[in-house]
Amino acid sequence: GPLCATALGDARQPGSVRALMANVANIGEGLRDRLASDFWRLVRLPLPAFDGAVTETLLDASSRLIERFSALSGLAAENMGRSDGWRFHDMGRRMERAIAGCRLLTLFGGDNASDDDLILLLDLMDSQISYRTRYLSGPALAPVRDLLALEPHNPRAILYQAQRLADHVAALPTLRADGMPEEPRRLADALVARLAPLTGDMLAIADIADAESRLLGLSDAIGQRYFLQVRKTESADLLA
Structure with missing residues (x-):
């Protein structure tokens, strides 16, 4: 209960839902004239009230927030122009999803993962139905790793994100x-080439760690190549 309440509502934690939504609202303030009214309305809605000690209210708040974020994602998917700006928007989503996938696989998909660990992993990566559709048996380590890391048609898989990143950079x-x-394209293509030949029974935790390291390197390369880099001293001079 307290841990979930912190993840949802503690503004002092930079990764909490409350802190992230505050960041979204701050960014949105600077782009207000470019945002659709429906998008802005969803961003500005207050977080659902919940009691950190009561599981039911935490679950209710989580469900309502999932619906809100799904609506935001749907608005972006259906209404946002497919310009280069959209490519950076989608690259950010793909990068975060891939890095999160690597970390979840490391935590719950290790060599000694239990059936409960694998079931939780499938749930966290929204792939429970995909797994049951493909495999008639219960969760097993190699098939789970294959589906979540290497399946090119699973929109939650790490390789799927890597392929979309490579497409955008190209x-x-x-x-x-x-x-x-250029470097971003070299790194993106190398990541796809590293993962694509593997299968779930070949994939090791070291490969997942390598993929996360490559993703972080690609993120840095994209930032260095496409975004203005201002050193702190220069920034201070500009503001003086």
């Missing part, structure tokens, strides 16, 4: 006149 403008790929 479609972005390049500064090189010689036709050679």
Whole structure:
């Protein structure tokens, strides 16, 4: 109970739902004239009230928040123009989902994972129905790892995110006149090439850790290549 309440509502925790929604609202303030009214209304809705000691209210608040976030995601999917700006929006989603997937697989999909661990892992990665559709037996380590890390048609799988990231990076403008790929594209393509030949029985925790490291490196490369980098001293001079 207290742990869930902290994850939902503790503004002092940078990864809590309350803190993240506050960040979204702050960003939205600067883009207010570019946001649809429905999107802005959902962003500005207060968080559901809940009692941190009562499981039922925590579950109710979580369900209502999932509905709200699903609506926000749906608005972006259906109404946002497919410009380069949308590519960065989708890359951020794919990057976060892939990194979270790596960490969840490391926590619950280790070599000694129990059936309960694997069931929880499938639930956390929204792949329970996909697993039951494909496999008639209960959860087993190799098939779970294959579905969650390496299945190119599972929209929650790590490889699926890596392929979408590579597609986006390949479609972005390049500064090189010689036709050679820039660092973000090299890193994205290398990540896909690293994961694509593997199967669930070949995949080890070390491979998942390597994928997370590559994703973090790709994130840094995208930021360095496509976003203005201002050193702190320069920023202070500009504000002086």
